[in-house]
Amino acid sequence: MHDNQPRTSTPDTFPEVITRYLTAHRAHDTASAITAFTPEATVIDDGNTYEGTEAIREWLDRSATEFTYTVHLIGAQQTDATRYIATHHLEGDFPGGTIDLRYQFTLRDGLVERLVIEP
Template structure:
């Protein structure tokens, strides 16, 4: 649920760096996906924290091969000037088969400084 301060967005109004990440992640293009992060970036996914681009690259490589799935962007919005959220529906051969994940991006200098992925 969005609060009154957030503004609903559409994929074409997401920052270019977020679109580049989502596109690369969906294509399992680790090199491009990693290129959107700051050197000291942090990703939190499924209770695990990955700090720095080397750890993020390892995480992306692992997650790309763990399950087969498709994604569809279902919602996107800004919570403030440096934070945006993209919701993607994943359908695949993982437990449960369908899940809506919220990708919470913190941006710094036109790069992703922090990404939290949660249900």
């Protein structure tokens, strides 16, 4: 049955690679977080595009130190065979102080090929 409707998921049904990235990112563990990406992966965050693991590593390092914030997963869904969305609620010392962000993952060969983060 293919109804093409997003399926509500739970964090424990996410593929291991997404869980590994989210856990490492929350812990500011860049070395572990980077292992979730394909060598030619793309991340789009805050209107900026980062291509390749070196650019993603720099983005992870900067985002880990720029602001202090808490992260709570408030939603999880699988939109198709390779796409997942994790919605997080962030509170911290960044402009505005609170925001809900959608982390939209596209997987290839068991790794993250593309990650788009947007409200």
